[in-house]
Amino acid sequence: MAPNREHTLILIKPDAVEQDLHLTVLARLEHTVEGSRYVASRILQFNPDLCREHYSHLTEKPFYKNIETYMCSGHIWAAVLEGPHGMIPAIREDIGATDPTAAAKGTIRNTYGTKIDLGNGEYFTRNVVHASESQQEAYEEIRRLFLKEEIQNSAPEFAEKLWPATE
Ligand code: TYD
Secondary structure, three states, X not given: OOOOOEEEEEEEOHHHHHOOOHHHHHHHHHOOOOOOEEEEEEEEEOOHHHHHHHOHHHOOOOOHHHHHHHHOOOEEEEXXXXXXXXXXXXXXXXXXXXXXXXXXXXXXXXXXXXXXXXXXXXXXXXXXXXXXXXXXXXXXXXXXXXXXXXXXXXOHHHHHHHOOOOO
16 A cells, blocks of 8 residues: 555435435545545445444434434445545545535535524534544444455555454
């Protein structure tokens, strides 16, 4: 693996898959940073256990049940994007802030996301896409959702790094 390559997990959430936005969003994110490429992708379905693991930092929030219902409501496209140093924050910038109405104009979430005000300053959003916040978070998320066999043909050194061979 060339030094300084970064990897991130992209999830195209059920609202976007239902609206047939998954290819549009995946194609856009592949071109956000020059020199990026997908090394794995597949369609999957979240269940409540998987959702709780992925969003473990939010399970105590009042809106968590909304997230679970939403994320388990349909298919999700999961993809592993590999790119140069700096790709992870650049992808986060292109998808935009969590709240689509606060996200910068032209970002994916601002363009396609929806928001429901829950009162008491809380909101729930169907915001189209997830992208890992850091390299460490990406490694954990990718390990949870993919198998080594799904990555090792296209990115053998990365697969070995995530799932070291045990003797
Ligand atoms: P979070 O990990 O905080 O944000 P991000 O997806 O930008 O990394 O939140 C995960 C998802 O939970 C977020 O994409 C949408 C939902 N969410 C809400 O609906 N309301 C909220 O107040 C927050 C913080 C998140």
